Amino acid sequence: MPDPxxxxxxxxxxxxxxxxxxxxxxxxxxxxxxxxxRPSGASVVAQPIRRRAVLxxxxxxxxxxxxxxxxxxxxxxxxxxxxxxxxxxxxxxxTALMPHTGKARRIGLTGIPGAGKSTFIEAFGLQLxxxxxxxxxxxxxxxxxVTGGSILGDKVRMERLGRHPNAFIRPSPSGGSLGGxxxxxxxxxxxxxxxxxxxxLVETVGVGQNEVAVRAMVDAFVVLLIAGAGDEMQGIKKGVxxxxxxxxxxxxxxENIPRCKAALAEMKRVLxxxxxxxxxxxxxxxxxxxxxxxxxxxxxxxxxxYFVTGERTGSTxxxxxxxxxxxxxxxxxxxxxxxxxxxxxxKARRAEVEQDVAAGKLAPLAGALALLAAGGR
Ligand SMILES: Nc1nc2c(ncn2[C@@H]2O[C@H](COP(=O)(O)OP(=O)(O)OP(=O)(O)O)[C@@H](O)[C@H]2O)c(=O)[nH]1
Ligand SMILES: [Mg+2]
Numbered sequence: 001m002p003d004p005x006x007x008x009x010x011x012x013x014x015x016x017x018x019x020x021x022x023x024x025x026x027x028x029x030x031x032x033x034x035x036x037x038r039p040s041g042a043s044v045v046a047q048p049i050r051r052r053a054v055l056x057x058x059x060x061x062x063x064x065x066x067x068x069x070x071x072x073x074x075x076x077x078x079x080x081x082x083x084x085x086x087x088x089x090x091x092x093x094x095t096a097l098m099p100h101t102g103k104a105r106r107i108g109l110t111g112i113p114g115a116g117k118s119t120f121i122e123a124f125g126l127q128l129x130x131x132x133x134x135x136x137x138x139x140x141x142x143x144x145x146v147t148g149g150s151i152l153g154d155k156v157r158m159e160r161l162g163r164h165p166n167a168f169i170r171p172s173p174s175g176g177s178l179g180g181x182x183x184x185x186x187x188x189x190x191x192x193x194x195x196x197x198x199x200x201l202v203e204t205v206g207v208g209q210n211e212v213a214v215r216a217m218v219d220a221f222v223v224l225l226i227a228g229a230g231d232e233m234q235g236i237k238k239g240v241x242x243x244x245x246x247x248x249x250x251x252x253x254x255e256n257i258p259r260c261k262a263a264l265a266e267m268k269r270v271l272x273x274x275x276x277x278x279x280x281x282x283x284x285x286x287x288x289x290x291x292x293x294x295x296x297x298x299x300x301x302x303x304x305x306y307f308v309t310g311e312r313t314g315s316t317x318x319x320x321x322x323x324x325x326x327x328x329x330x331x332x333x334x335x336x337x338x339x340x341x342x343x344x345x346x347k348a349r350r351a352e353v354e355q356d357v358a359a360g361k362l363a364p365l366a367g368a369l370a371l372l373a374a375g376g377r
Contacts, residue, residue, distance in 0.1 A: 057089055061096045064195045072168065072195045079187040080173040082180075094187060097194035102320075104136075104193045105307060108214040110206040110240065111224030116250040117203055120224060120290035122158045125201065127297060129166035133199050136192035137161070140185050140204040140214055141172040168197060179334060182213045186327065189217065206240055215243045216323055219316050220306055221277060222246045222299070227256065227263035241270070243277050245284075246302055252287035252295060260287045280313035281306055346375040 055063070055074060063071025079090045111117050125135045137158070161167045173184040185202060192200050202218055204210040215221050223244040241247065247267055252260035267285040276283045284302055288295030310316030340346060353371050356362035362370070 057092045057096065060089075060093045064093075064097060064191060065100060067195050069168065072191060073170070075191045076170055076188045079191065080184045090187065094190055097190060100194040101190045102193060104189075104198050104200045105220070105303070106189060106200050106202070106218040107303065108202045108204070108211075108218035108221040109224065110204050110211045110214065110221075111250070112206050112226075115206075115224040115226050116290045117205070117224055118158055120248070120250060120288070120296070121201060121203060122161045123290045123293050123296045124299060125158070125161040125167055126164060127293075128199055128300065129161065129164045133166065134197045135161075135164075135167045135199045135201065136195075136197035137167070137169045137201045137203060138185050138188050138192070139170070139172040140181055140202060140210055168192065168195075178209055178213055179330070182217070183331070183334075186217050211240050211243055215277070216326065219310065219319065220245050220303055222248060222303075224248050224250050225263070225267070226251050227259040241283075242275050245278050245281060245306055246299065247271075247283065247285040248295075248299055249285065249287045250290055253289035253292045263287075278306075278310070278319070279315050281309050281315070340375050340377075343375050346371055349374045 055071070060071060060075050060078065064075050075093060078086055078093065081087065081090070109117060109121065121137055125137060128135050158169055162169045170188060173181055173188075189200050189202070202214050204214045206223070211221075211223075221244050223240055223246075225247055227249050249260050249263050249267065264285060264287055271283055271285060274283070286295060286298060286302065288299060290296065307316065310319075341350075349371060353362065353367045357364055357367040
């Protein structure tokens with residue numbers, strides 16, 4: 001135990017006013033009034049907001065702009081909520097955050113299951129975080145509720161990135177349609193940008209429509225491929241390659257290197273015949289190993305060239321304008337659809353009209369007109 005007297009640097013001790021007047025000496029009482037401790041820094045550190053149960057819209061906005069990781073996570077939870085009250089608050093928050101958004105490089109990344117997306121993002125993200133970039137990783141995977149296993153795997157594969165102070169990782173919002181997940185991720189991008197993340201990576205499993213949805217919300221799109229297994233052409237049939245600005249043949253390490261080199265040559269040849277995703281940019285292909293880190297820095301170099309080109313030609317800004325307008329229309333359509341099918345009169349007649357159309361008793365157009373009329377249109 002330190003001697004409490006010594007803590008006073010030899011200054012005369014204040015005598016508490018509750019000390020009995022007949023107490024003769026200063027050492028006759030056991031409690032000392034200690035001097036308050038002032039913070040040494042010039043700025044006073046604000047109380048963390050995150051512990052509070054309910055945050056006001058202002059709390060959210062302040063916390064996100066102050067880059068408080070707890071509040072950023074909760075702000076994304078807010079935009080992911082389906083509760084009408086939360087959605088209203090989320091829109092208020094986003095409106096306030098809007099002036100602080102738009103400054104990040106938005107990069108989409110896809111690849112078939114097992115292509116190495118998580119491992120690649122860990123390696124790539126760590127390199128950027130080490131260079132001082134602030135990296136946010138968001139995932140789009142409408143089926144993630146079903147494939148819970150891969151989320152568990154991601155926790156391990158992106159463990160180091162997840163712990164890096166410059167990184168923020170958010171798994172896919174669970175459940176819901178692709179449309180719903182898409183909206184939530186778009187809004188999460190805005191939250192991350194307002195929180196000062198300058199690189200936002202949106203990851204998706206290349207299994208169908210997800211890639212198109214991600215392409216529609218990012219500036220640059222990277223497709224991770226793997227060589228071997230006689231499947232160099234993966235994704236070409238589905239048109240995924242045509243969405244890409246950069247193809248990366250991953251797992252170019254060890255015995256796999258010759259196969260990757262062959263795939264590289266093949267893909268370069270194929271790219272001559274394909275439509276490019278971005279005006280003024282020739283889609284490129286390169287090899288990398290997420291495991292050894294070889295070629296990972298070069299992916300960032302290529303993306304740097306891509307963004308310089310995008311600024312010179314105006315293609316990035318143009319794409320963002322088009323994306324914003326398309327998103328607005330998508331929101332209108334979604335709202336009209338849910339409003340229409342949610343109307344009581346439509347719900348009451350729907351099954352009967354569907355049956356009649358299915359049975360050929362009613363032409364589809366007549367059925368549509370009947371339901372539209374029921375819905376007041
Ligand atoms: N040799 C080698 N193996 C790799 C490399 N990158 C990933 N892997 C391995 O490939 C397997 C799948 O990697 P993940 O990063 O989980 O792949 P993913 O694309 O995220 O997979 P899903 O999340 O299931 O879609 C793991 O066993 C990795 O260790 C690489 O560059 N080289
Ligand atoms: Mg993964």
